[in-house]
Amino acid sequence: MKIAVVILNWNGKALLEKFLPSVVAHSSEATIYVADNASTDASVAFVKANYPEIKIIPNTENGGYAKGYNQALQHVEEDIFCLLNSDIEVTQNWLSPILQEFKTNSETDIIQPKILDYKNKEYFEYAGAAGGFIDKYGYPYCRGRIFDTIEKDENQYQDANIFWASGACFFIKKETFKILDGFDESFFAHMEEIDLCWRAFNLNYKTKYIGASTVYHVGGATLQSSNPKKTYLNFRNSLFTLTKNASGSLFFLIFTRLVLDGVAAIKFLLQLKITHILAIFKAHFSYYTALPRLLKERKKLPKKKDYYQTKSIVFSYFIKGNKTF
Structure with a gap:
C-alpha cells in the first residue's frame, strides 16, 4: 500500500522553509508532493532547489483548498492520499500507525491523527484536535475543542470512529476520494472536509481518529480567526x-x-x-x-x-x- 503526502501551497515559501524539513525527515514511507496554486513568490523555486526529490504539481490558478486538491490529486497515483497543510510539523513515525490502520482494517476510509498546537504543544489545536463531530444544526466541534475551549492533551481521547477529519492533516483512500467525486469546489476553503466526510458517512464509509500519530499545527496561517x-x-x-x-x-x-x-x-x-x-x-x-x-x-x-x-x-x-x- 503506497502513500502520497500532498502539501497544497500558495505563496507559502516561509512555511515551506520552516516545515518541509520535518516532513522530509519523517516520511520515508511516502512520496511527497507540493501542489502549487499558481504562486507568485519563490516557493516553487525553493522546493526545486532544496528538495529535488519532491514532486511539483502546478495548478493553473488559486482555486483554494477544494479545487486545488481536486486538480492536484488527479496526478497522484498512490493508494492513500495524505492532504497536509503547509504549516504542520510532523513527528517521527507519524505515518506508521496510519498505514497500519489502513492495512489491518479494510472498513476504514478516512483517518485523522492527533493534532496538537504548534505554539503550545501540550494542548490540542483548534482545527481538528482529537477528531470532529457535528450537531443537528450543522455546527462542528471536536474532542478536545469546543468553540474557544481548548483542552490539554492528557491522552484522554483514544482511537475511535469520528464524524469528520480535519483538512489540516487528512488521510483518505484514493478510491474513496474518487467515488465521492472529491471536494465541493464551491466551498473554496473551510469546511469542505466536513462536507466530504458527511457524504462519506451517508454512504457508510468510516472516518477514524488514530491517536498514536501526532502532528503539530500552527493554524490560521492562511486566514486568521480575526479575518x-x-x-x-x-x-x-x-x-x-x-x-x-x-x-x-x-x-x-x-x-x-x-x-x-x-x-x-x-x-x-x-x-x-x-x-x-x-x-x-x-x-x-x-x-x-x-x-x-x-x-x-x-x-x-x-x-x-x-x-x-x-x-x-x-x-x-x-x-x-x-x-x-
Missing part, C-alpha cells in the same frame, strides 16, 4: 453542508440556523466586530443565492438520521455550561 472572510466562509459553508447532507425537515433546520446565526451576530455586535456581522449577512445572502444548486445536490445521496450525537452544541456549551466533550 471576516473566515467568518463568511465558515457560516456560508456550514449552511452549504447542512443543506446538502442533513436528514429531516430542511425548512426547520435552516430556520433554526437563521435564529442561531442571529445570536452569533449579536455576540459580534457586543464585541464591536461590525465587519464580522456583515460577513454573516453576506454568508446568508450567498447561501440563498446558491440554494437551487444545493437542493439538486441534496437529492444525490441517501441521508442517515444518526449524524449527530449532540442536538445543539450551542445550547450545551453556552446555556448548560458543558465546556468539554
Whole structure:
C-alpha cells in the first residue's frame, strides 16, 4: 500500500522553509508532493532547489483548498492520499500507525491523527484536535475543542470512529476520494472536509481518529480567526453542508440556523466586530443565492438520521455550561 503526502501551497515559501524539513525527515514511507496554486513568490523555486526529490504539481490558478486538491490529486497515483497543510510539523513515525490502520482494517476510509498546537504543544489545536463531530444544526466541534475551549492533551481521547477529519492533516483512500467525486469546489476553503466526510458517512464509509500519530499545527496561517472572510466562509459553508447532507425537515433546520446565526451576530455586535456581522449577512445572502444548486445536490445521496450525537452544541456549551466533550 503506497502513500502520497500532498502539501497544497500558495505563496507559502516561509512555511515551506520552516516545515518541509520535518516532513522530509519523517516520511520515508511516502512520496511527497507540493501542489502549487499558481504562486507568485519563490516557493516553487525553493522546493526545486532544496528538495529535488519532491514532486511539483502546478495548478493553473488559486482555486483554494477544494479545487486545488481536486486538480492536484488527479496526478497522484498512490493508494492513500495524505492532504497536509503547509504549516504542520510532523513527528517521527507519524505515518506508521496510519498505514497500519489502513492495512489491518479494510472498513476504514478516512483517518485523522492527533493534532496538537504548534505554539503550545501540550494542548490540542483548534482545527481538528482529537477528531470532529457535528450537531443537528450543522455546527462542528471536536474532542478536545469546543468553540474557544481548548483542552490539554492528557491522552484522554483514544482511537475511535469520528464524524469528520480535519483538512489540516487528512488521510483518505484514493478510491474513496474518487467515488465521492472529491471536494465541493464551491466551498473554496473551510469546511469542505466536513462536507466530504458527511457524504462519506451517508454512504457508510468510516472516518477514524488514530491517536498514536501526532502532528503539530500552527493554524490560521492562511486566514486568521480575526479575518471576516473566515467568518463568511465558515457560516456560508456550514449552511452549504447542512443543506446538502442533513436528514429531516430542511425548512426547520435552516430556520433554526437563521435564529442561531442571529445570536452569533449579536455576540459580534457586543464585541464591536461590525465587519464580522456583515460577513454573516453576506454568508446568508450567498447561501440563498446558491440554494437551487444545493437542493439538486441534496437529492444525490441517501441521508442517515444518526449524524449527530449532540442536538445543539450551542445550547450545551453556552446555556448548560458543558465546556468539554
